[in-house]
Amino acid sequence: xxxxxxxxxxxxxxxxxxxxxxxxxxxxxxxxxxxxxxxxxxxxxxxxxxxxxxxxxxxxxxxxxxxxxxxxxxxxxxxxxxxxxxxxxxxxxxxxxxxxxxxxxxxxxxxxxxxxxxxxxxxxxxxxxxxxxxxxxxxxxxxxxxxxxxxxxxxxxxxxxxxxxxxxxxxxxxxxxxxxxxxxxxxxxxxxxxxxxxxxxxxxxxxxxxxxxxxxxxxxxxxxxxxxxxxxxxxxxxxxxxxxxxxxxxxxxxxxxxxxxxxxxxxxxxxxxxxxxxxxxxxxxxxxxxxxxxxxxxxxxxx
Ligand SMILES: Nc1ncnc2c1ncn2[C@@H]1O[C@H](COP(=O)(O)OP(=O)(O)O)[C@@H](O)[C@H]1O
Ligand SMILES: [Mg+2]
Numbered sequence: 425x426x427x428x429x430x431x432x433x434x435x436x437x438x439x440x441x442x443x444x445x446x447x448x449x450x451x452x453x454x455x456x457x458x459x460x461x462x463x464x465x466x467x468x469x470x471x472x473x474x475x476x477x478x479x480x481x482x483x484x485x486x487x488x489x490x491x492x493x494x495x496x497x498x499x500x501x502x503x504x505x506x507x508x509x510x511x512x513x514x515x516x517x518x519x520x521x522x523x524x525x526x527x528x529x530x531x532x533x534x535x536x537x538x539x540x541x542x543x544x545x546x547x548x549x550x551x552x553x554x555x556x557x558x559x560x561x562x563x564x565x566x567x568x569x570x571x572x573x574x575x576x577x578x579x580x581x582x583x584x585x586x587x588x589x590x591x592x593x594x595x596x597x598x599x600x601x602x603x604x605x606x607x608x609x610x611x612x613x614x615x616x617x618x619x620x621x622x623x624x625x626x627x628x629x630x631x632x633x634x635x636x637x638x639x640x641x642x643x644x645x646x647x648x649x650x651x652x653x654x655x656x657x658x659x660x661x662x663x664x665x666x667x668x669x670x671x672x673x674x675x676x677x678x679x680x681x682x683x684x685x686x687x688x689x690x691x692x693x694x695x696x697x698x699x700x701x702x703x704x705x706x707x708x709x710x711x712x713x714x715x716x717x718x719x720x721x722x723x724x725x726x727x
Contacts, residue, residue: 515577610649632660640664654712667698
């Protein structure tokens, strides 16, 4: 109460001044006061007028909301991680098991070709070889499909060669599939980030590209990867119609929300801007620091 009166006296606007009171039964309540001093003709404050609200329940609800937001965020992070582990496992299994079986078939086929050459009857030999060739081709096509499926589940290049190579590969594939001209600029030869951050950035990148293909009507996309004052920055810019303002934070924009949540896991953030007729830019910034980029950078600009 004293603080309130002092605040009023100091000429501050004491709106919503919060204070704690301890009731006779020992319980603590949070109050919010709002008031003003009334001055007499000699400019002295003879009394004050105002209201005091008990905001204990509102405060508690706010704290609970904040806590449940944090829990949701942690849950989302865990879901991403589990999903990524699962995808990696399935990709490996498909690659190793199916890939292995198909390679075995190739060996059998080459044995068949050799054996069939010993057949005396030319007509039988020719038709057999035609059949074997067709089989061989379909095995090759299946090997390609298996590779593609494994790659889409979890690009091995991300684990083997790192983020830069994976982004490059993804962008080339994107250009091939969509015909949208793509350019990739990066200021570091080999930015070796830790696996979680690489995966997070890669998935954000994939979502950004999917959006360009699906919504932008762009003919070009420019991707830049660089570090600035220790922060790690990834930009995807298209020359399409430009995202509408209300879509940027729209409740249905779950893809964009997912990008933000992923960046937030590393203390970073995503900025989306659109100019009608000029294009859309998605910028992901991961700051340095405890969970930030510099600890994670093995290579960096100088090495
Ligand atoms: N590159 C872009 N150019 C134009 N509009 C975009 C672009 N990216 C996103 N949008 C708009 O923002 C919306 C939300 O995107 P997103 O959250 O990824 O959801 P979704 O792709 O499932 O529709 C899209 O439906 C689209 O209207
Ligand atoms: Mg999307």
